[in-house]
Amino acid sequence: MADTYTPPVYGSGVKATVQRIGGHLAGMIMPNIGAFIAWGLITALFIPTGWLPNPAMEAMVGPIVKILLPVLIAYTGGRMVHGQRGAVVGAVAVMGVVVGSDVPMLLGAMIVGPLAAYILKYVDKFTEQRTRAGFEMLVDNFTAGIVGGAMAVAGVWGIGPIVRTITTGAGNAVGWLVNNDLLPIASVLIEPAKVLFLNNAINHGVLGPLGIAEAAQTGKSILFMLESNPGPGLGLLLAFLLFGPRSLRPSTPAAMIIHFFGGIHEIYFPYVLMKPRLILAVIAGGAAGVFTFLITGAGLVSTPSPGSIFAYVAVTPRGGWLGMLAGIVIATAVTFVVAAVLLGFGRGEKEPPAEAGPEPAESAPVTPAPQPERSALTSENGEAAEESPARPVVKEA
Secondary structure, three states, X not given: OHHHOOOOOOOOOHHHHHHHHHHHHHHHHHHHHHHHHHHHHHXXXXXXXXXXXXXXXXXXXXXXXXXXXXXXXXXXXXXXXXXXXXXXXXXXXXXXXXXXXXXXXXXXXXXXXXXXXXXXXXXXXXXXOOOOOOOHHHHHHHHHHHHHHHHHHHHHHHHHHHHHHHHHHHHHHHHHHHHOOOOHHHHHHHHHHHHOOXXXXXXXXXXXXXXXXXXXXXXXXXHHHOOOOOXXXXXXXXXXXXHOOOOOHHHHHHHHHHHHHOOOHHHHHHHHHHOHHHHHHHHHHHHHHHHHHHXXXXXXXXXXXXXXXXXXXXXXXXXXXXHXXXXXXXXXXXXXXXXXXXXXXXXXXXXXXXXXXXXXXXXXXXXXXXXXXXXXXEOOOOOXXXXXXXXXXXXOO
């Protein structure tokens, strides 16, 4: 399924390995992009800071991102590895990761779904030649249930804590950069962490509390702008619209609207996972935006939630719109240029082959093929005549 969204990768080097991993990650995310869009629309509309705040509708936001999206990703990843049986086992196994954490476990779903299906694949190979006739369904159902249940338990005790440790480590690293006044370099950690769906943990778990403390003293804080800047995502989607794979270009306009105006940054993460080298583009754009915020003295009074341009305008202090807009525009431009270069300006994206039709007749005269000489055994119409047996010559007396 990954080959549907990425070209086939050949070779065995480091670059090829990274491309294969990115292709598999994209293969788990891209088939479910409709679910991400649906969640983004619901979030942008019905959360308290959205366009149509509605507590009853807002109740869907948490379960979708914490349960439905991880289950869909794990289901798709398991299907890629071992068909329908792998999909079912992956969906069961991811529940252990989901209930064992308070943050969206999309990264955990990308790990446990294919892993559970991979284990079931080898279990099936082991039992296939050892199952008596008539017991195939019983054995298949029990092996799938045992593997799924065991992986769910492992998700609670093993995979979930590992992912939480990664999240905590990323947040601590960002906090260290902030405390040492190395804010532009923070994009080296923030942007890859965002692509792995750790954006909420970094923004609300680290940058938000630090920004609130700073805003209480100075009236504004640049820390609110480090992760929530919509510029890098907009620049990346613009590059995909013009130079990305032709099969994905029609999906980018809706993604840009949801990202920039709705503030749902998760919508562009799968595009980076599909081509991992594009992480350099969002890092460059994020660093350029942070540097612009620094030199212009920009800052926000609170966390823009969601991270849309409207939320940015709403929480920008009086007189600070110029620096805020400059940082977003520069981040967008830098990301777009770097991503366009990394995509080769679309040179590798060829037009789909046209359907083969009848070739037009050529105007040049056609030289007739030389005809074979007629022989005694060839009739006048060119067909071979049947050879009759030789008759003896009788002379008249």
